[in-house]
Amino acid sequence: MSHEHTHQLENPDKSGPPPKIEVIGTVPGAPQIPDGAEAMTILVTLPPSSPGAPPHRHSGPAYGYVLKGAIVFELEGEPERVVRAGETFWEPGGDVIHYQDGNHLSEEESAFVVTMFCAPGQPMLTVVEPDELEARKHLRAPRP
Incomplete structure (x- = not known):
């Protein structure tokens, strides 16, 4: 994060402690959301060793x-x-290829919401x- 985000929700009209708010991820700059876009939230559950979706792209940003x-996460x-439980990921969508979103674990399930x-x-x-993957292979980061 480029600067500190703080949130305080005091409400003297309510009993009990205020909620705890913790920023777990941010995306710098304004994401380019297509005009008239539909927001969709999905839960993806990956069985052990699941490779996830094949290389793909989204028409708009995803968080x-x-x-x-x-999960193993790779963008063009x-x-x-590796993105672990409690961590976030971002992709801009559009022309960018999303190469990997598979389960990094061989003996347990992984799950993410996007x-x-x-x-x-x-x-x-x-x-x-x-x-297309072949034609764009020069845009992919070197493989480990």
Whole structure:
């Protein structure tokens, strides 16, 4: 985070302590949300060793939070990384390929919730064809 976010909710008209608010992730800059976008929140549960979705893209940005376990996350131009329970991930959508979102764990389930902003009249997820993956392989970060 580029600056400190603080939240305090005092309410003298209510009994009991105020809620605790903790920022767990932010996205710098304003995300480009398509005009007329539909917001959609989904829960994805990955069985042990699940590879997740094949390489794909979204018509708008997506912001997620890992509820349990750990996922392997990779966007075009960025190295793959492991996102663990309690951590967030972000993808801008549009032309950027989302290569991986599989379960990093071989013996337990992982789960994440993600909110996506889908462009009107477009699917939430579009699988990238093998010929396009080949043509864009120079944009993928080096593999470990």
